[in-house]
Amino acid sequence: MAPDPHPSAPEMQVTPAAFPGRRMRRLRLSPALRALRRETHVSADQLIYPLFVVEDPAAAGPVPSMPGVSRFDMDTLAREAESALSAGIRSVILFGVPRHKDAAATEAHDERGVIPEAIRRLQTFADDLVIITDICLCQYTDHGHCGLLHGRTIDNDETLEVLAKCAVSHAAAGAHLVAPSGMMDGMVGAIRRALDADGFHDIGILSYAAKYASGFYGPFRDAAESAPKFGDRRAYQMDPHNAREALAEVELDLQEGADIVMVKPAMPYLDVIRDVRNRFPSVPLAAYQVSGEYSMIKAACANGWLDEPRVVLESLTGIRRAGADMILTYFAKDAADYLRRGLDC
Numbered sequence: 417m418a419p420d421p422h423p424s425a426p427e428m429q430v431t432p433a434a435f436p437g438r439r440m441r442r443l444r445l446s447p448a449l450r451a452l453r454r455e456t457h458v459s460a461d462q463l464i465y466p467l468f469v470v471e472d473p474a475a476a477g478p479v480p481s482m483p484g485v486s487r488f489d490m491d492t493l494a495r496e497a498e499s500a501l502s503a504g505i506r507s508v509i510l511f512g513v514p515r516h517k518d519a520a521a522t523e524a525h526d527e528r529g530v531i532p533e534a535i536r537r538l539q540t541f542a543d544d545l546v547i548i549t550d551i552c553l554c555q556y557t558d559h560g561h562c563g564l565l566h567g568r569t570i571d572n573d574e575t576l577e578v579l580a581k582c583a584v585s586h587a588a589a590g591a592h593l594v595a596p597s598g599m600m601d602g603m604v605g606a607i608r609r610a611l612d613a614d615g616f617h618d619i620g621i622l623s624y625a626a627k628y629a630s631g632f633y634g635p636f637r638d639a640a641e642s643a644p645k646f647g648d649r650r651a652y653q654m655d656p657h658n659a660r661e662a663l664a665e666v667e668l669d670l671q672e673g674a675d676i677v678m679v680k681p682a683m684p685y686l687d688v689i690r691d692v693r694n695r696f697p698s699v700p701l702a703a704y705q706v707s708g709e710y711s712m713i714k715a716a717c718a719n720g721w722l723d724e725p726r727v728v729l730e731s732l733t734g735i736r737r738a739g740a741d742m743i744l745t746y747f748a749k750d751a752a753d754y755l756r757r758g759l760d761c
């Protein structure tokens with residue numbers, strides 16, 4: 417047998433020096449040394465800014481359970497997008513609040529509905545701004561569940577057809593990425609097929625692949641008026657006790673054609689982010705620092721119990737360190753501003 421032309425190096429048998437030969441503090445002694453040794457960075461390019469858009473201008477204004485967050489009408493939305501861009505934020509995700517809800521979520525895929533209208537309003541920024549849209553029915557159904565109901569159960573497969581129509585209506589209006597969040601089985605594949613059938617091959621899918629049935633969505637449901645009128649979402653969103661199941665969810669969404677996969681919420685699920693990163697090293701991975709994560713930091717800071725810039729950046733750093741490439745966060749604009757001012761955790 418020919419000798420191996422590339423023999424692997426013998427395994428290194430290096431026993432690192434112990435104290436006093438080795439002193440970990442040497443690389444912590446100055447800001448420049450700490451910067452040199454730093455393993456993880458947060459940059460504004462990695463942040464996605466969630467924006468709530470209301471169809472009824474009278475419904476615009478601050479969200480009480482999310483201090484600092486507002487619901488925008490079409491005009492104020494355009495101004496907020498401009499302000500995000502000038503802060504250095506280059507991606508937004510839009511959540512629509514329609515005027516009318518019904519059992520069939522008709523407004524969710526109306527091409528003159530709140531989200532297509534918002535996307536068209538943002539087209540002047542479309543060369544600089546990544547426009548992502550959330551695809552779900554809960555804001556559009558009168559019962560507040562994420563799919564169409566038969567009695568008290570969701571009809572998964574019938575819901576897929578509606579989700580596919582939503583995605584096409586957003587793509588036709590000019591969205592760059594669509595983000596299905598309803599945790600229906602097969603939603604990514606159904607949306608991919610519908611987009612391709614209508615010629616939207618280049619519109620990507622950011623899938624909420626591992627979305628947990630979390631108590632941390634409370635403030636969002638105030639903002640989006642999307643709380644279920646009965647029951648809860650445990651029959652479709654994931655059980656918080658499970659991590660291996662998240663890997664199966666991610667694998668299926670990748671098979672169905674997801675371009676980016678997401679873990680949500682972020683801070684209580686850092687282990688899941690790490691597991692997904694380890695199992696799928698090459699896949700773009702997003703994490704959503706959700707409304708409840710935002711509001712609890714805000715509340716503590718408002719009381720003077722925490723230092724806001726420092727803990728905001730520390731929380732985002734932790735999510736990045738766990739393995740997320742990008743983060744959806746209501747702090748996006750603030751964080752970009754802190755980073756630009758040279759603040760860090």
Ligand code: PBG
Pocket residue numbers: 550552554562597598632633634635636637642649705706707708
């Ligand atoms: C819609 C949706 C929700 C969130 C994002 N998309 C709410 C839910 O599932 O009830 C939560 C985001 C947040 O809490 O910030 N399905």
